[in-house]
Every structure is written in C-alpha cells, then in structure tokens.
Amino acid sequence: MxxxxxxxxxxxxxxxxxxxxxxxxxxxxxxxxxxxxxxxxxxxxxxxxxxxxxxxxxxxxxxxxxxxxxxxxxxxxxxxxxxxxxxxxxxxxxxxxxxxxxxxxxxxxxxxxxxxxxxxxxxxxxxxxxxxxxxxxxxxxxxxxxxxxxxxxxxxxxxxxxxxxxxxxxxxxxxxxxxxxxxxxxxxxxxxxxxxxxxxxxxxxxxxxxxxxxxxxxxxxxRCRCSRQRAGEVLKMLGEAEVQAAVAEQGRVEVTCEYCGERQRFDAIDVSRLFVENTVSGPKSLQ
Ligand SMILES: [Zn+2]
Missing domain, CATH: 3.55.30.10 (Hsp33 domain)
Known part of the structure; x- marks a missing residue:
C-alpha cells in the first residue's frame, strides 16, 4: 500500500x-x-x-x-x-x-x-x-x-x-x-x-x-517540463550550419529529452523556420 x-x-x-x-x-x-x-x-x-x-x-x-x-x-x-x-x-x-x-x-x-x-x-x-x-x-x-x-x-x-x-x-x-x-x-x-x-x-x-x-x-x-520549443532552443544553440548539415544528411533532426524520452523531430522546413525565427526574435528570455 x-x-x-x-x-x-x-x-x-x-x-x-x-x-x-x-x-x-x-x-x-x-x-x-x-x-x-x-x-x-x-x-x-x-x-x-x-x-x-x-x-x-x-x-x-x-x-x-x-x-x-x-x-x-x-x-x-x-x-x-x-x-x-x-x-x-x-x-x-x-x-x-x-x-x-x-x-x-x-x-x-x-x-x-x-x-x-x-x-x-x-x-x-x-x-x-x-x-x-x-x-x-x-x-x-x-x-x-x-x-x-x-x-x-x-x-x-x-x-x-x-x-x-x-x-x-x-x-x-x-x-x-x-x-x-x-x-x-x-x-x-x-x-x-x-x-x-x-x-x-x-x-x-x-x-x-x-x-x-x-x-x-x-x-x-x-513530470517533465520539456517542450518542442525547448528542443528548438537546443538546436539553435548547436548553430544553423551544424543542424542544416544533419538535415541534409538524414532528412531531419531529432532531439530526445533525457528526462522523459520524448522525441521532437524537425524536418528541413521546421529547421528553416527555426533559424528564421531566431533572426527576428527579441532578447532571449530566461527559462
Ligand atoms: Zn522531457
């Protein structure tokens, strides 16, 4: 019990x-x-x-x-x-x-x-x-x-x-x-x-x-507080060149949360969008 x-x-x-x-x-x-x-x-x-x-x-x-x-x-x-x-x-x-x-x-x-x-x-x-x-x-x-x-x-x-x-x-x-x-x-x-x-x-x-x-x-x-947005932030930290290279090779990139095992997949379009957003977004907010 x-x-x-x-x-x-x-x-x-x-x-x-x-x-x-x-x-x-x-x-x-x-x-x-x-x-x-x-x-x-x-x-x-x-x-x-x-x-x-x-x-x-x-x-x-x-x-x-x-x-x-x-x-x-x-x-x-x-x-x-x-x-x-x-x-x-x-x-x-x-x-x-x-x-x-x-x-x-x-x-x-x-x-x-x-x-x-x-x-x-x-x-x-x-x-x-x-x-x-x-x-x-x-x-x-x-x-x-x-x-x-x-x-x-x-x-x-x-x-x-x-x-x-x-x-x-x-x-x-x-x-x-x-x-x-x-x-x-x-x-x-x-x-x-x-x-x-x-x-x-x-x-x-x-x-x-x-x-x-x-x-x-x-x-x-x-309870894990991971999200697609945070996975995107991880990719942004890796840098556009590295992420684009991975997409070119495998068609997509995947970010797996080490806490809960959840996978977030980003294809070529998602990745382009991610780095476009990066250039127009305001000051980085704290988590
Ligand atoms: Zn998680």
Whole structure:
C-alpha cells in the first residue's frame, strides 16, 4: 500500500517536524528510458527522495534542482522537483559503472542545490563526502538551510524514499538526548520495510514511543517540463550550419529529452523556420 506521496508530521512534545517521502510509480517512470548500474540507480533514487523532501519545505511556488557533476564514473546527475512535488531526473554514467561504492563514483565533483522561486535563484554548493548522498547533503542542511536536520535515504529498483527530521526554529529547547535518539531512529529506515508500509504506518512504527501528529499526505508525481520549443532552443544553440548539415544528411533532426524520452523531430522546413525565427526574435528570455 505505497504510492507516490509525502507525509508531513510533527512531534507533539518535541520542537521537531518531519516528512516521509515514498516514490514508486514516479521513480520507475524516471528509469524507463535508461539502463542504470545498480549503484548509480541507488544514488539517483536517493537524489529523488532528497529533492522531493527539500521541495516540500519551500515556502513559495518554485523548484529545487540537485546537480552532481565531476570527472568520476558518474559524470552528471540532475534531479528536479517543483514545490508541487513534480519530479524528473537523470544520470550520466556507464553500465556497469567503474565503482564499487558511492565515494568511488565521484572525482573532482561537487553537488549544487539550486532553489528557484522564479525571480532570484539561490545556489548552495556542498562537498561530496561520506558513504552516501545523505552524508553529502548534511553540509547543505547545516550551512545553507541552517536548521539542524536528520536525513535518511533509501532506494532500490522499485522504490525511492526518505525521511527528513528538522528542528523547528524559535521553538522550545530540544534536549540533545532526544535529538540524538531521533537521529538513531531515522537511520533505521530500510527500503524493504518502507516498500511494505504506507507512509503513515511507517511513521507510526518508527516513532512508536513518541506522540506524533500526521498531516494529510501530499501527492508526488513524475513530470517533465520539456517542450518542442525547448528542443528548438537546443538546436539553435548547436548553430544553423551544424543542424542544416544533419538535415541534409538524414532528412531531419531529432532531439530526445533525457528526462522523459520524448522525441521532437524537425524536418528541413521546421529547421528553416527555426533559424528564421531566431533572426527576428527579441532578447532571449530566461527559462
Ligand atoms: Zn522531457
């Protein structure tokens, strides 16, 4: 009884709030057009859960983009979630990947988290450290969000999930022992168990000793915001000469979205029109 959802909750007697996310259909859809190595897939699933949890905490309509980039076997990973919990993401790596553990996936890499409220994007860059993405994100919560947090992430082929606990700023004092205890509990989150239980049941099981108030679950989903117009912009960036050469050779060009697999085809007439428009259009607007 699991689905694509996020369950917010608070502790009645501790100044701590939490959210538990479970992604099943959305997570499988994200992998549909890719053949990921299990280690890459696990990291991508962790990224999906973490990005959804961060997006849930946004106080405005906007989006979160988590991007990992480097010279290691996992050269790029991008995960985006809107404040409506619409997610998309992909990773670029070999299969099999030349790594046996998370730290080996990266070399000279960094992880950037961009919060976009439609006006002034804000970016926090964190070091990639520890044994899994949750360790790397600890630095983000400490420095950029500046709210003490516990984060646990799990994923396999069928499910990606996560649990975020955050101290509530300006609330009553939280004993160090209590905070540590909640951290230990969060770290016991396991994918197999999360796959078997609804989010609400899972929260009740984990925090059986605490008085927890659970709120209405929020629906999450897979959604790609690609369009023919954006595909056209990609071609414009390649330049007219290169695109015309491809059309001359193959009769058309095709742009495939790496997130959802959708293909946009442009024939000779489409391409001519695209570059004519380019010469008469006004200043390039931001995406
Ligand atoms: Zn797409």
């Amino acid at each position: 699991t689905g694509d959802q996020l369950v917010p909750f608070v502790f009645e007697s501790l100044p701590v709030r939490g959210a538990l996310i479970q992604l099943t259909r959305a997570w499988r859809r994200m992998q549909r057009d890719h053949d990921y190595d299990p280690l890459v897939r696990e990291t991508l699933g962790h990224a999906a859960a973490a990005t959804g949890l961060i997006a849930h905490s946004l106080k405005f309509t906007g989006s979160v983009t988590l991007q990992m980039q480097g010279a290691g076997p996992l050269s790029m990973l991008v995960m985006q979630a809107t404040s409506q919990l619409e997610l998309r993401g992909m990773a670029t790596a070999g299969n099999p990947v030349a790594a046996d553990a998370y730290p080996e996936l990266f070399e000279d890499a960094h992880c950037a988290i961009t919060i976009d409220n439609g006006e002034q994007p804000y970016q926090g860059v964190v070091e990639i450290s520890g044994d899994q993405l949750a360790d790397s994100l600890k630095g983000y919560f400490d420095r950029s969000v500046q709210v003490p947090s516990h984060l646990a992430l799990v994923s396999d082929a069928d499910m990606a999930g996560g649990l975020l606990l955050q101290q509530m700023p300006g609330q009553s004092v939280l004993e160090a022992d209590d905070w540590q205890r909640l951290g230990y509990i969060a770290a016991t989150l396991r994918g197999a168990e999360l796959s078997q239980n609804s989010g609400i049941d899972m929260i009740r099981k984990l925090f059986a000793e605490d008085d927890v108030r659970v709120f209405e679950p929020r629906q999450a989903s897979f």
